[in-house]
Amino acid sequence: MSTDKKRGGAAKEAFSGRTMFIFAAIGSAVGLGNIWRFPYVAFDNGGGAFIIPYLVALLTAGIPLLMLDYAIGHRYRGSAPLSFRRLHPKLETIGWWQLMICVVIAIYYALIIGWAMQYTVFSFSKAWGSDPAAFFMNDYMKVSEQVTIGFDFIWPVFIATAIAWLVLLVVLMLGVQNGIGKLNVVLIPLLVVMFLIMVGMALTLPGASAGLDALFTPSWSALGDSSVWVAAYGQIFFSLSVGFGIMVTYASYLKPRSDLSGSALVVGFANSSFEILAGIGVFAALGFMATASGTQVSEVATSGIGLAFIAFPAIISQAPFGTLIGVLFFGALAFAGFTSLISIVEVIVAGVRDKLGLSRPAAVSLVVLPLAVISLLFFPTTTGLNLLDVVDAFVNNFGIAAAALISVLLLTSGFTALPTLRDHINSVSSFKLGRTWMIMAGGVTPVILGYILIDQLTKTVAEGYNDMPQWFVNTFGWGMAVGIVVIAYLLSRLPWSRRTGEGFTSPAPAIQDAYLDRKAIARHDPMTHYTGTEGRSAALDQDFSLRAIDRGTVVQRPAPWDHERTANGTGAGRVHSTITAGAQSRHSEGDLS
């Protein structure tokens, strides 16, 4: 684990390499939504024809946004609040908003992982019996008829959720490399293998072809329906873990010379590849269920909790080798959820760590223990399911979407940061970005996000939410969505740790080579406090890659640590330097002359 013990802040830790980062990013992106949301969204929005808007959404919004998050985290090398703060002090609230979204998601996400863990065990005995719906609602969760907040705990669920928090605590304590990185390197391949076996088994079930037929038969007329395109963009957006600080945080743990755009392409397509795999597995199983019960696939097709904890248990009960299918399915669900939960909580740990200048163990304890208490207090209860329903819907529709929309709008038009971020990506990446990326990230994405947000807003205001009592929706839905913005603003007003504050960059600086940044960081030189904004996009159309520096084709700015030498006269007036990078010496243009 690369650790600079002298400095506070999240960026002092690093993944050992690009591969580990990619595994961690895939682990974050591949979550519950890939398994229980994508298959139904695809089926419900044109079937086979859905692949067209889906791919368009991936290429025009998903991957560009992923690259944008990577650029912010890698360029400004901090947690979400610190990175946005370094980009511009006025943007700090955005970082805290994203962090607060992670707080809300984390407290209910652990509950679902607890369920998946228990259902993995239930698969051996098929504990749900002949009526999985009644088992889940009445026997397992004992769902209260009253929509309210209660503290009538369901102890088996409480213990399962507590175990999830405990494992999370241990993993986060181990750090970025030894905890998050190594766990993802093990769990992601295991998840893929488990799911491949599960899909293989599902495909051999009688009626599997009926399920695949329902999923992939195209309804071309759906392509003319704007709601199908919105669904595709929504699926890509919510599935990729973009817009709420996760990718910013993970990218801050990348080494200076890391291929950002190449990594984003791998992560984006890997996430979608898993979704296609999940779609095949889930609909093959649903096809079997429909055939076994003599109904249409459309009548058994569902998503979310209904798919995982009601439909799948029914399939497992009837299918040959059902126990194995159950263990693989719920095990995969638990793994996928857990790797995502780690990334969600790490956003909070990194933010707290940067703000207060804490060590990792202190920050992890300060974050995980209170979160676990809140989670265990409100969710493994007879009223927890209704609370989860409202909180999940509002934090996604009016939290993530709104925060992403406003951050993209501010980065694009408010602070014109896209050219700087694009140049940063190009300085380290194999796949160069141009104006198209800026149009996609800064133009297409806000339009789509704005449409999704307004659409959801008008529907929810007009129709209410799922016939829930208004006070409940107002408190835990709207109240939570607005409350996290207020809390985010207040957090942005609190002072930073002195050590972290030394490294503020404000306003957005001229593009700096990642290598030079790292050197400045190593020397504890603040890279900051440009008094003017004239240098903000000075690097446009220049190749600031290390290769260009190596060839001597770019004029370097002075490295901060060179000042003393210049002042001492050792290099005054010189226009060239040689900087060693490992075994390789890199020459500026001065050496060529």
Add this chain to the structure above:
Amino acid sequence: MSGTAIVMMIVAIILVWGGLLLALVNIKRSPEEVDELDDPADDTSQAAGPSVTEGAVGSGVGHHDATMPPHGQVSEPHTDPAGPGPRG
């Protein structure tokens, strides 16, 4: 399973998994560069700036004539708005 559904399934698999394959090929072609600062011990040793082995990098005071860069781009002198002094 209908022929159209089979075709669409194959198209979806080829496009998405093919995209992943191309992305992996792309990233394989740009091997990870090793940075001497990647080693934490090195971090400490570099902190005093010993990697600068010869003189100073051209400062914002002295503009340089850039040679023609690759990719047909024109380099411009890149000055540091804050100057070479300590910032903070």
